[in-house]
Amino acid sequence: MAKRGKKYLEAVKLVDRTKLYEVKEAIDLAVKTAVKNFDETIEVAVRLGVDPRHADQQVRGTVTLPHGTGKTVRVLVFAKGDKIKEAEEAGADVVGSDELVAKVQEGFLDFDVAVATPDMMGSVGKLGRILGPKGLMPNPKTGTVTFDVGKAVQEIKAGKIEFRVDKTKIVHAPIGKKSFGVEKLTENFKAFMEAIIKAKPAAAKGQYLRSVVISSSMGPGIKINPQKVLD
The missing domain is CATH 3.40.50.790 (Ribosomal protein L1/L10, domain II)
Incomplete structure (x- = not known):
């Protein structure tokens, strides 16, 4: 296992791994735990209650983030x-x-x-x-x-991005940079999650949003309460 640096270990202490955070609280933590000496990307990983092996349970689409991704797209x-x-x-x-x-x-x-x-x-x-x-x-x-x-x-x-569920039932996407601040990241997060919810297949049964995790590109994962996302 790779040895973690001192800054990362200090950042991990800020996160309660057993807790499901509110959206803004989680995004604030993601920014605080982005401790590398560059403008880290803030990323979201959503595990869905679908079976990607079936064509009628594919989740795919696009969304234009209100504040872009912070990345120069070629x-x-x-x-x-x-x-x-x-x-x-x-x-x-x-x-x-x-x-x-x-x-x-x-x-x-x-x-x-x-x-x-x-x-x-x-x-x-x-x-x-x-x-x-x-x-x-x-x-x-x-x-x-x-x-x-x-x-x-x-x-x-x-800032238009494409998303697609992978074979492990997870959708990954960047929602901006650490330097965006909590408010802009929250608006981008909401736009992304609305697109995910809108893309729910009719064939999907049971709980659709199984887990939502946010992190900086080099930071620890922070769990968000899926029910709060729906609210």
């Missing part, structure tokens, strides 16, 4: 003709058509989100084995396959 756009200029004017970092598809095939992956116009998907589909496992494949369900590339790029740059 957006790549696959497009043709006038849509190339539209994407560039909206702030896309890399834009191109078939030559860009070839570049990605050769190993270029210096981006965080990929957007494609529908008429490019015939070519982009070849990248499924490369982009799919990394969660970078454009998808109409998350708004990343669209002719409205300008709007898509602007939303992503403004």
Whole structure:
């Protein structure tokens, strides 16, 4: 087991591992226990009462956080003709058509989100084995396959994030940086949780929110009362 530093061990003492905290109290603790010498990301992990093995119990969607994530997101756009200029004017970092598809095939992956116009998907589909496992494949369900590339790029740059339940029934997401402060982080947290609740599958039975844990990227986990989130 890795040896923990003195600052981390001091931070752990602030957290009662047996307690289910109120939302604001938990976020305040997450900020206080972010003791590293950089602006740590505040993250949320939600365990859901679903079975991801079944198609009708998948939980997936997007949400635009009111205050963004605090991270500079590199957006790549696959497009043709006038849509190339539209994407560039909206702030896309890399834009191109078939030559860009070839570049990605050769190993270029210096981006965080990929957007494609529908008429490019015939070519982009070849990248499924490369982009799919990394969660970078454009998808109409998350708004990343669209002719409205300008709007898509602007939303992503403004703090739109994608979430998806994994095989362990957990959804992970960043909700901002330590420097945001409790109020902005709380607003981002609420927006994220509202999206999770809205995405509840009709086939899900029993308790939907099983556990909610918040932490800084290098700090201890802090449990939030799931019932209070619903309230």
